[in-house]
Amino acid sequence: MDVGSTPRLVPKAMLKRDKVRDADLLLLPERVVRLNASGAAILRLCDGTRSVRDVVDRLEEEFGASGLIDEVLTFLNDAHDQGWVVSG
Secondary structure, eight states: OTTOOEEEEEETTTEETTTTEEEEEETTTTTTEEHHHHHHHHTTTOSSOOOOOHHHHHHHHTTOOOOOHOOOOOOOHHHHHHEEEEOO
């Protein structure tokens, strides 16, 4: 995956906010992944229409941060390897 890729969740995956546990979850067949806040923020933006660069720009604006590209790419590549996201 690179900055021009357009990641999206795999069709069998769904993000959910568990209010009881105060946690963001990625629901997959036969598996539930508890996400940290940054992971959930990244995956929420992965809708197949935004490039990785767009996702990074949005996160940097939302969190008042800069230089997030390496961390976002690392997370998305790991998420891809785990079968959570695909790239268009």
